[in-house]
Each structure stands twice: as structure tokens, then as C-alpha cells.
Amino acid sequence: MSAEDDVTSQPIVPLSEASGLCGGPGQLSCDEANELIQTYIDSAVDPDTGEKLTEHLGDCPPCEHEFVVYQRIVDALARCRPGLPEATAERLHSYCNSLSSGGVAGSASPAPAESTDA
Helix, strand or coil, X not given: CCHHHHHHCCCCCCCCHHHCCCCCCCCXXXXXXXXXXXXXXXXXXXXXXXXXXXXXXXXXXXXXXXXXXXXXXXXXXXXHCCCCCHHHHHHHHHHHHHHHCCCCCCCCCCCCCCCCCC
């Protein structure tokens, strides 16, 4: 096993407040940053919070990695289905919010699919 294999197989662990890089006075913790990433990508955060998040992402490689993953998912979904029906978008947004607020994946019951039978 090479040294590169050893490094890439390591899980990305959020930094602690003790590191001095995350969660200090006036800074967001990794938990706070991760809760804001989706809202930030949706352009739904106030400017002050957005500034604090971008500062945190610039100082915290694990959170920056998380942001990049979310952004790639959003970009891929936009390419796959640019004309997502409003009702579907609302259900997905609601489901994602339930997950970010401590919900369990699969516990939210999706609305029935609209029938396309003529």
C-alpha cells in the first residue's frame, strides 16, 4: 500500500474548536456550517451568514469538501432535469429539510406520483 492510498482512504473528519481553525469566537462551527450549506447553495442565507460560511469553508477542508459534494449534486440534478415540476421540487425541498433537521432517510412519506394516464 502506498502512502497516497493511505491518505485517500482516511475519512474526512471535521476540525474541532481546539484546532483554532473552526468554531472560535465569531466563527461558525463545523456543525453550524454543515447545516447552512444547502441553504447557501439555494441562495437563501443573509449576507452576513453567507460571509461567515465562506470564511469557514476557506479555513476548513472537511467542510469545503462537503460543500463541493452538495454543489456537484445540485449541478448534476440541474443537468438531468432542468424543468422539474414545482410540486416535485417542493416535495424534494421538504424532504431535504426533514433530513437536515434530524429526520431519518426514508421516514418521510412521499406524495403519490401524478397519474399520466389519458
